[in-house]
Amino acid sequence: MEILTIETSNKTYPVYLGQDALALLPGYLKEKYRSARSILIITDESVGALYLQRLKNVLADIEKELHVSVVPSGEKAKTFDVYYSCLTQALEFGLNRKSLILALGGGAVGDLAGFVAATYMRGIPFFQIPTTILAHDSAVGGKVAINHEAGKNMIGAFHQPEAVFFDLDFIASLPLKEVRSGFAEIIKEALIVDPEFYSWLTAGIQSLEHVDMQQLAYAIKMGIGVKGAIVKQDEMENGVRAYLNFGHTLGHAIENSLGYGSITHGEGVMIGMVFALKLSIRYSGLNFNLTTFINWVDALGYKTKIPSKLNADDLLAAMKKDKKTTGRDITFVLLDQVGKPVIKTLNDDEVLTEMLPMFENKR
Amino acid sequence: MEILTIETSNKTYPVYLGQDALALLPGYLKEKYRSARSILIITDESVGALYLQRLKNVLADIEKELHVSVVPSGEKAKTFDVYYSCLTQALEFGLNRKSLILALGGGAVGDLAGFVAATYMRGIPFFQIPTTILAHDSAVGGKVAINHEAGKNMIGAFHQPEAVFFDLDFIASLPLKEVRSGFAEIIKEALIVDPEFYSWLTAGIQSLEHVDMQQLAYAIKMGIGVKGAIVKQDEMENGVRAYLNFGHTLGHAIENSLGYGSITHGEGVMIGMVFALKLSIRYSGLNFNLTTFINWVDALGYKTKIPSKLNADDLLAAMKKDKKTTGRDITFVLLDQVGKPVIKTLNDDEVLTEMLPMFENKR
Numbered sequence A, B: 001m002e003i004l005t006i007e008t009s010n011k012t013y014p015v016y017l018g019q020d021a022l023a024l025l026p027g028y029l030k031e032k033y034r035s036a037r038s039i040l041i042i043t044d045e046s047v048g049a050l051y052l053q054r055l056k057n058v059l060a061d062i063e064k065e066l067h068v069s070v071v072p073s074g075e076k077a078k079t080f081d082v083y084y085s086c087l088t089q090a091l092e093f094g095l096n097r098k099s100l101i102l103a104l105g106g107g108a109v110g111d112l113a114g115f116v117a118a119t120y121m122r123g124i125p126f127f128q129i130p131t132t133i134l135a136h137d138s139a140v141g142g143k144v145a146i147n148h149e150a151g152k153n154m155i156g157a158f159h160q161p162e163a164v165f166f167d168l169d170f171i172a173s174l175p176l177k178e179v180r181s182g183f184a185e186i187i188k189e190a191l192i193v194d195p196e197f198y199s200w201l202t203a204g205i206q207s208l209e210h211v212d213m214q215q216l217a218y219a220i221k222m223g224i225g226v227k228g229a230i231v232k233q234d235e236m237e238n239g240v241r242a243y244l245n246f247g248h249t250l251g252h253a254i255e256n257s258l259g260y261g262s263i264t265h266g267e268g269v270m271i272g273m274v275f276a277l278k279l280s281i282r283y284s285g286l287n288f289n290l291t292t293f294i295n296w297v298d299a300l301g302y303k304t305k306i307p308s309k310l311n312a313d314d315l316l317a318a319m320k321k322d323k324k325t326t327g328r329d330i331t332f333v334l335l336d337q338v339g340k341p342v343i344k345t346l347n348d349d350e351v352l353t354e355m356l357p358m359f360e361n362k363r
Helices: A021-032 A045-058 A074-078 A080-092 A107-119 A168-172 A176-193 A195-204 A213-233 A240-245 A248-258 A265-283 A290-299 A312-321 A348-358 B021-032 B045-058 B074-078 B080-092 B107-119 B168-172 B176-193 B195-204 B213-233 B240-245 B248-258 B265-283 B290-299 B312-321 B348-358
Strands: A002-007 A012-018 A038-044 A065-071 A100-105 A126-130 A143-148 A151-158 A163-167 A330-337 A340-346 B002-007 B012-018 B038-044 B065-071 B100-105 B126-130 B143-148 B151-158 B163-167 B330-337 B340-346
Touching (some): A045 A100, A065 A080, A151 A248, A151 B080, A163 A168, A176 A195, A176 A213, A176 A240, A176 A265, A195 A213, A213 A240, A240 A248, A240 A330, A240 A340, A248 A265, A248 A312, A265 A290, A265 A330, A265 A340, B021 B126, B038 B045, B045 B065, B074 B080, B074 B107, B100 B107, B163 B168, B176 B213, B176 B240, B176 B330, B195 B213, B240 B340, B248 B312, B312 B330
Parallel strands (some): A012 A163, A038 A065, B038 B065, B100 B126
Antiparallel strands (some): A002 A012, A143 A151, A330 A340, B330 B340
16 A cells, blocks of 8 residues: 655645555544544446445445435536535535545546535535546646536636545556546656656556556556645646646647547547647757657557547637636647656647647548 | 735735725736736626726726626625626636636625635635625635525635725715624624723714714724634634624524525624623623613614514524534534633523523514
């Protein structure tokens, strides 16, 4: 079992990472949250069907009231209606300021449950129990949010969890598509902060179908380490935390334009990273073998081209709407070197010149 | 012009209090918020009709985009629908993370606008421009919220304003009913913290129809001082901040049972304070001449009895539902002495014994 520590200006909390990490949860709650009389588990339909009973079993002797809200799977969990209905249920269940919320699921459930916790009675404690690799990123750092029709994650808060219980048993049965989605963020974390970890990844991971649990645990641990180090410096995303958006400017635009769910987050981010690497080579002097990178991630099963049914103008408009952008030009996270990110603002021409050759050939 | 300072663990901000305090706003925004390109003013129909043009005139040369959202007056501003529509407008107006929100109005507008600011893109800066005496309390300290059908202020956050501009010119034309509502909170602040200020109030304020501006400015300044001192010790209401709920347990229950708007907040709180003083004499050893107090506030135009159309069981149920209550008994803020509050939990019998004689005679 690994115990990582996340430090922010107001709060320090542990991440328990390992097989059967969940077994530590009841003792932790009993010891540190004695005055909590009730717990609300928020999970989604898919994860609930697989793992809710296991979590209930683990908490069988906790001697607190256990309530459950089951929300739709994926981004459908992050609507205003679902948010409101979770709040209504929390009130009906009689949760008070000392009650606890447990987020059991992937990033969407964690984002929703965290925002419910952030705003219920002006904020109550919550715990992240991620069930995907992708959620190693979102479960740490306290960014919680729901979506607005006009854009993803537009309504949210910074609300740190009390602790993260990352049980690798959940990961063992993850579909390949989800492994791939989560692994893209790990590659991102290596690229923006840690050349050595990046070398380890490229040398050691040649297929996502055959990652052994030890390698995976190490990769997730390193990813969380990168995330934690950045959050420690800049909890509220006024500076370096923006580096975590490497690959996300185009990635979000692709997800958004295809409709959320048509492509996984990590798959979108991978295309965005290829683009950001191209921009970095062109406008930021990055010395990097892009062909080697593309061959590597291609072997891992990622797409690296923009789907042909999208068009450049729409993507440009979507990138400008993205909240990370404050002016008319588009702000990108680029790399001066692997491990040395930098914020650069590019105009439409500069963006289009590099983007147009990235489209898949139309068939 | 008085400049008061509010200190919290993460933020220190000024309260400008005085006639024409608003004149300081454009310079303040220009100097400290250069990168803000747009401003959203949130006000309500009544306040907007009276003062929006004045605020726009003050900001005429600010060189930032000015947008306005006008919301319904009173508690109707604090619904989920209004909250959502403010967020939608903010997105349509193109507000980004550097944009500013100005809350122009009473407590309800401040609570709503503050919660919009707290959650728009995970939090943007906002300013309180209170237009009532009552809002001297809510504009300071960062508690922002909206209502849920199941209860007032159930959904919210702690989000401190960047600054408060409390322009006494707004107060000069306030209807007597609103003066009375706001003054109840000032009396509360004196009772829980400052015997000397309490003596000043009882000696100097014999009518709310003839308070002169200098007296009023002093009373508001002292009230904000009490509020600021408590917020400094306990921003997140884990301890002493709860003392500010003196009079509010029964006060909220009365407001809630009558329907919000039938009685002003301060009028409800005054009845709640009379009750809390009775409980304090009985259960907390408070040495206090309640008859003198009742005569004084009666002369100021307050009711001190529970309206006869309410009934004790409903009020008891409403108090238990109030979020300040965590168990089956009811938690009250009582006074050991004037200036020495204490938290006491009382059972139904103890509460009813003192409450029943407080009802108005049925006619």
